[in-house]
Amino acid sequence: MTAPRPATLAVLGSLLALLAAAASRRTLDAALADDGQWVRPAKDLAATRYSSLDQVTAANVKTLRLAWSFDLGVERGEEAAPLVVGDTMYVVTPFPNVLYAFDLTRPGTVRWKYEPTPATEAQGVACCDVVTRGAAYADGLVVFNTLDAHTVAVDARSGREQWKTRLGEIARGETMTMAPLIVGDKVLVGNSGGEMGVRGWLTALDLHSGRLAWRAYSTGPDRDVLIGPGFKPFYTFDQGRDLGVTSWPPEAWKIGGGTVWGWLSYDPELDLVYYGTANPGPWNAEQRPGDNKWTATIFARRPATGEAVWAYQVSPHDLYDYDGVNELVLLDLDLAGRRRKVAVRPDRNGYVYVLDRATGEVLSATPFGHVTTTKGVDLTSGRLTYVDAKKPELGKVVRGVCPAAPGAKDWQPSSWSPRTGLLYIPHQNLCMDVEGVEASYIAGTPYVGSATRMYAGPGGHRGLLTAWDPVNARAAWRITERFPVWSGTLATGGDVVFYGTMDRAFKAVHARTGEPLWRFETVSGIIGQPITYRGPDGRQYVAVLSGVGGWAGAIVSAGLDARDASAALGFAHAMRDLPGATPKGGRLYVFALP
Amino acid sequence: MRAAAVLGLLGALLVLTGCQREQRRFSEVAPASGRPDRLRASGFNPGDRQAPAEFRNPYERNAWAAAEGKRLYAAFNCIGCHANGGGGIGPPLMDPAWIYGGEPVEIYASIVEGRPNGMPAFGGRITDSQAWQLVTYVQSMSGLLRKDVRPSRSDHMSVRPSEQSGTSERRKPPQ
Numbered sequence: 018m019t020a021p022r023p024a025t026l027a028v029l030g031s032l033l034a035l036l037a038a039a040a041s042r043r044t045l046d047a048a049l050a051d052d053g054q055w056v057r058p059a060k061d062l063a064a065t066r067y068s069s070l071d072q073v074t075a076a077n078v079k080t081l082r083l084a085w086s087f088d089l090g091v092e093r094g095e096e097a098a099p100l101v102v103g104d105t106m107y108v109v110t111p112f113p114n115v116l117y118a119f120d121l122t123r124p125g126t127v128r129w130k131y132e133p134t135p136a137t138e139a140q141g142v143a144c145c146d147v148v149t150r151g152a153a154y155a156d157g158l159v160v161f162n163t164l165d166a167h168t169v170a171v172d173a174r175s176g177r178e179q180w181k182t183r184l185g186e187i188a189r190g191e192t193m194t195m196a197p198l199i200v201g202d203k204v205l206v207g208n209s210g211g212e213m214g215v216r217g218w219l220t221a222l223d224l225h226s227g228r229l230a231w232r233a234y235s236t237g238p239d240r241d242v243l244i245g246p247g248f249k250p251f252y253t254f255d256q257g258r259d260l261g262v263t264s265w266p267p268e269a270w271k272i273g274g275g276t277v278w279g280w281l282s283y284d285p286e287l288d289l290v291y292y293g294t295a296n297p298g299p300w301n302a303e304q305r306p307g308d309n310k311w312t313a314t315i316f317a318r319r320p321a322t323g324e325a326v327w328a329y330q331v332s333p334h335d336l337y338d339y340d341g342v343n344e345l346v347l348l349d350l351d352l353a354g355r356r357r358k359v360a361v362r363p364d365r366n367g368y369v370y371v372l373d374r375a376t377g378e379v380l381s382a383t384p385f386g387h388v389t390t391t392k393g394v395d396l397t398s399g400r401l402t403y404v405d406a407k408k409p410e411l412g413k414v415v416r417g418v419c420p421a422a423p424g425a426k427d428w429q430p431s432s433w434s435p436r437t438g439l440l441y442i443p444h445q446n447l448c449m450d451v452e453g454v455e456a457s458y459i460a461g462t463p464y465v466g467s468a469t470r471m472y473a474g475p476g477g478h479r480g481l482l483t484a485w486d487p488v489n490a491r492a493a494w495r496i497t498e499r500f501p502v503w504s505g506t507l508a509t510g511g512d513v514v515f516y517g518t519m520d521r522a523f524k525a526v527h528a529r530t531g532e533p534l535w536r537f538e539t540v541s542g543i544i545g546q547p548i549t550y551r552g553p554d555g556r557q558y559v560a561v562l563s564g565v566g567g568w569a570g571a572i573v574s575a576g577l578d579a580r581d582a583s584a585a586l587g588f589a590h591a592m593r594d595l596p597g598a599t600p601k602g603g604r605l606y607v608f609a610l611p
Numbered sequence: 612m613r614a615a616a617v618l619g620l621l622g623a624l625l626v627l628t629g630c631q632r633e634q635r636r637f638s639e640v641a642p643a644s645g646r647p648d649r650l651r652a653s654g655f656n657p658g659d660r661q662a663p664a665e666f667r668n669p670y671e672r673n674a675w676a677a678a679e680g681k682r683l684y685a686a687f688n689c690i691g692c693h694a695n696g697g698g699g700i701g702p703p704l705m706d707p708a709w710i711y712g713g714e715p716v717e718i719y720a721s722i723v724e725g726r727p728n729g730m731p732a733f734g735g736r737i738t739d740s741q742a743w744q745l746v747t748y749v750q751s752m753s754g755l756l757r758k759d760v761r762p763s764r765s766d767h768m769s770v771r772p773s774e775q776s777g778t779s780e781r782r783k784p785p786q
């Protein structure tokens with residue numbers, strides 16, 4: 018018998034590695050499809066936040082009660098979604114971004130805790146509370162971003178750090194608050210800091226090594242934006258060379274924002290990753306004449322290379338901080354008798370967009386909130402039409418600007434139920450007065466140039482849950498809330514929709530009618546993302562974090578003084594009564610039927 | 612006779628107080644070129660009680676410095692974090708709470724040296740006089756300055772009660 022030659026060994030080795038990778042891919046696909054688990058903040062790659070679990074139903078949810086809870090020890094805005102992988106739950110807290118692993122076989126017990134100890138200075142460049150929107154799981158790794166602009170991968174079993182990569186510089190105002198999306202062996206992450214004059218990017222890291230695979234900037238020359246020959250934007254105004262440079266005053270693109278702090282989704286059939294870029298900087302639009310590409314834009318890219326396939330600028334030359342980062346829910350809908358592969362996006366600018374996700378064509382754009390700033394989207398040119406009278410100007414106060422800077426809807430993610438055909442959009446009803454002021458750029462400090470004060474829009478309620486029918490482009494029903502609905506929503510196979518309110522209520526409503534079915538009072542307001550899973554005991558659980566904060570709740574979590582209407586970039590004025598409705602907090606709640 | 616005496620007294624008062632209020636110091640020895648040797652962010656120290664470092668804001672009674680401080684407060688983007696005193700990324704400056712101390716020298720140290728939870732160190736980017744002008748304005752935001760020294764109403768959208776109306780529950784303005 019002869020010993021195998023080294024070359025044969027190497028071939029065998031790489032074959033084995035490939036097989037192992039394929040096997041773990043299959044395991045992950047199975048985990049993503051398994052409604053007993055919740056391995057990504059948005060549940061699945063299409064970002065539906067829907068689980069078919071149906072033990073909890075519209076009929077029995079009224080008996081739902083607390084199973085266990087855990088004090089997270091951090092009292093800032095708890096925006097993250099818990100993850101459930103097998104018999105373990107993972108929760109990441111706001112700064113200092115502690116990752117907890119809970120043993121679901123012994124409810125309420127901590128298996129391990131991982132502390133990344135981010136730089137404390139990062140708190141000084143985080144525009145809107147020191148939040149994180151959660152972690153993502155793949156191949157035995159829990160991956161998340163720390164406020165000081167690092168991505169870290171932790172072994173899901175042991176809690177040991179596997180790799181940690183620095184992606185940005187806090188000294189230039191870069192932080193990271195978004196939840197990564199993992200596609201294949203790529204971890205996709207983006208930066209925050211659109212109020213600090215940073216240059217936005219989406220970056221892919223290798224899942225197993227943490228090494229940088231590619232980076233696609235949101236501004237600058239085509240080679241930086243990863244725009245090549247394969248780039249086919251649908252509309253004329255998005256076509257041309259180096260628009261990321263030519264649609265700006267000289268050099269302004271270098272500090273022009275377009276950060277990537279929101280949600281990503283992925284279509285495996287088309288092999289396209291979808292995400293949006295944030296507002297241009299500074300807010301004062303007179304300092305940046307031009308379309309300011311590619312800010313407030315939706316991109317479709319190849320995950321392997323980052324190559325841009327199409328882009329659509331939702332809010333060209335944004336005037337109001339209408340970041341284009343909200344979720345793109347990937348659905349297959351029957352529109353005008355045709356089955357279409359669409360992406361549905363309830364945008365900050367107040368319109369629900371239904372886009373053909375293969376081409377970037379806008380099929381419809383319908384207002385879902387009160388809008389005074391724009392007249393609609395021209396479906397021929399694709400452009401958003403602004404209302405001249407509402408354009409902010411230097412030294413002039415423009416009143417009745419609706420939606421206000423946080424938009425008709427901010428980061429808080431919607432859910433979709435295939436059973437009802439409705440998208441459950443958590444959002445707000447705010448308007449603002451705005452005056453342009455001169456912004457000076459000093460690296461690592463805010464670059465805004467706008468004085469704002471916000472208040473409730475028509476009706477006086479500041480929050481809404483809207484059940485939206487994207488096929489007929491209309492609301493099926495709405496629930497109004499006193500404060501902005503700053504939590505995500507969750508839709509289940511039992512026809513129950515869950516969401517939380519800033520005045521400390523976790524609620525269940527009927528998915529078809531909006532009828533209130535159940536509520537539970539939590540220690541602090543809720544701005545987190547509810548999830549559901551099947552426990553090791555076979556029962557269905559529902560989990561959510563309580564802990565008010567974020568931009569909307571900073572008045573409580575950061576102790577702001579609302580005598581100044583411009584506090585928290587004007588948001589505190591609309592939230593003056595929040596301190597009377599909720600204290601700070603940071604607690605995980607898990608519910609089950611008796 | 613009596614009226615004349617009162618008038619004279621008033622005149623003398625005006626000369627004594629008003630001059631400093633209106634004084635423009637175009638060239639001067641930087642008021643803080645001497646740093647206090649004992650900076651403290653706490654009023655509490657181990658062992659025997661130590662007298663707090665005496666280090667007054669040289670612009671404490673200077674309205675021009677307060678107005679100049681207000682201009683610099685916007686120009687150096689202080690407003691981006693602390694808003695017009697109500698706070699945002701940074702803590703409010705119009706309330707009576709001070710994380711790192713509300714003595715002029717403590718405010719000065721926060722601006723120049725920075726603080727570990729996110730306050731950047733502006734030392735080296737601004738001059739000492741500018742730092743003290745900022746201190747003067749910051750003091751005025753919570754009413755720590757004499758009323759005639761505080762800036763008057765803002766030229767922009769009115770988002771907060773004027774600095775003129777501010778009162779501090781913790782400290783009395785210096786007389």
